Amino acid sequence: MxxxxxxxxxxxxxxxxxxxxxxxxxxxxxxxxxxxxxxxxxxxxxxxxxxxxxxxxxxxxxxxxxxxxxxxxxxxxxxxxxxxxxxxxxxxxxxxxxxxxxxxxxxxxxxxxxxxxxxxxxxxxxxxxxxxxxxxxxxxxxxxxxxxxxxxxxxxxxxxxxxxxxLCDKWGGSHEEMHAFATQAVREAPAGSMLGQLVALAHIEQWLALDSGADAEYLGQPGITASLTEAAERSIWHEDFAYGQGWLQVYNTFAMAFSLTGDRDLAKLCFDGTNGIVTAFPWNYLDAADPAAAYRENRSAAGR
Structure with missing residues (x-):
């Protein structure tokens, strides 16, 4: 890491x-x-x-x-x-x-x-x-x-x-406000902006807030993958992606989000973009003691 x-x-x-x-x-x-x-x-x-x-x-x-x-x-x-x-x-x-x-x-x-x-x-x-x-x-x-x-x-x-x-529910906001903010920010940002990460983070945050069973059901909705794909296309997969400070964290976030939805091919594309470099966030959501282990496990599942 x-x-x-x-x-x-x-x-x-x-x-x-x-x-x-x-x-x-x-x-x-x-x-x-x-x-x-x-x-x-x-x-x-x-x-x-x-x-x-x-x-x-x-x-x-x-x-x-x-x-x-x-x-x-x-x-x-x-x-x-x-x-x-x-x-x-x-x-x-x-x-x-x-x-x-x-x-x-x-x-x-x-x-x-x-x-x-x-x-x-x-x-x-x-x-x-x-x-x-x-x-x-x-x-x-x-x-x-x-x-x-x-x-x-x-x-x-x-x-x-x-x-x-x-705007997260845990801090007094709501899932609806959180997603609306993320979507608006990405759509108003220049093409290739790192702000695409916000959409992935919003889905991860809602997944974290749900009970076991409901969390998998939430991420299994087709609209979630479509939302993540649109954000990635406007961000990390765009030809003008801005490789500024924090770009590795953005790639890692999309890799985790697509891993959670079970979209292995899309997750693999994101893992490829990380060049094998792990950022503690957001993998510490899965394993606070060893974020790199969570990264490796999910990268392996994606066939990387």
């Missing part, structure tokens, strides 16, 4: 973050203009353990800069979710929720400060989508944060992924 998703830059910035080398982290981030690509790099830093221990010093050392504020906020969002874990709410303790919410509130202060200093940046709004879901700001506020992100970067994959999560 490739944690860097085929992007050497992600590995380099993670190594710098692990070494608490703010200078190297800052230099790599400033080489990229504020964009979806930089969001991915910041996310790699945000997922790195112990960044919370040294990033406050960078904030203090550069009082006029938005970048350390952004990184501090992003790390605290991920650090908060680490405390909560991915368990259902009924399996999260009161103490975990308290730590979760405290860290998210700290994150929001830093992220809003970064957004105020750099009003054209999209990344603060991406992470505010994540913190807002945890703080249960509600659908109206969440929508405003998503809209703030896409005003700055209309086809930002991460921002759309976060809004899709917000």
């Amino acid at each position: 490739d944690e860097d998703q085929g992007e050497p830059e992600i590995g380099r910035i993670r190594e710098a973050a692990e070494a608490a080398d703010w200078s190297a982290v800052r230099d790599q981030l400033t080489e990229r203009p504020e964009s979806e690509d930089r969001t991915w790099l910041i996310n790699a830093v945000a997922k790195t353990a112990n960044v919370e221990n040294w990033i406050p010093q960078a904030v203090e050392a550069e009082p006029g800069s938005a970048l350390p504020l952004l990184v501090a906020g992003a790390r605290h969002v991920n650090w908060a979710w680490e405390a909560r874990t991915g368990a259902r709410a009924e399996h999260v303790s009161r103490e975990q929720f308290q730590v979760f919410h405290n860290r998210l509130r700290t994150a929001e202060k830093w992220l809003y400060a970064a957004a105020e200093r750099e009003p054209e940046w999209v990344s603060p709004w991406y992470f505010l989508q994540m913190s807002g879901r945890g703080l249960q700001v509600g659908q109206t506020v969440a929508r405003r944060r998503f809209e703030a992100a896409v005003r700055r970067h209309p086809h930002h994959l991460g921002a759309h992924q976060q809004q899709l999560q917000q």
Whole structure:
């Protein structure tokens, strides 16, 4: 499994973050203009353990800069979710929720400060989508944060992924709202956009929400395969497919979706496109302990 998703830059910035080398982290981030690509790099830093221990010093050392504020906020969002874990709410303790919410509130202060200093940046709004879901700001506020992100970067994959999560039934939305959002986003996106992933994710999310038996019945409907095929044709199978940051995750998502529907030939096409590289998401939905094992099992079933 490739944690860097085929992007050497992600590995380099993670190594710098692990070494608490703010200078190297800052230099790599400033080489990229504020964009979806930089969001991915910041996310790699945000997922790195112990960044919370040294990033406050960078904030203090550069009082006029938005970048350390952004990184501090992003790390605290991920650090908060680490405390909560991915368990259902009924399996999260009161103490975990308290730590979760405290860290998210700290994150929001830093992220809003970064957004105020750099009003054209999209990344603060991406992470505010994540913190807002945890703080249960509600659908109206969440929508405003998503809209703030896409005003700055209309086809930002991460921002759309976060809004899709917000519209899931488990977060107070509905299956209907989730699918409508995914379909509209894909149809309004340029041909070859990575946003095609949203349709596959929406079907996977509904499958996850259903009980055993009903989940297989749902994915067995002919309309599901047709929906996935249309999205893939507008995305990964289009001649103008945009191989930007995250493209491997998009291929892996379609591979999993077609595997779940039992469309082995279509799944095989998607597995071929991954070049044998596994991304943790979405395979961790099938095997949180070993996403690569889930990938291999389904790739084998597809005859790859």
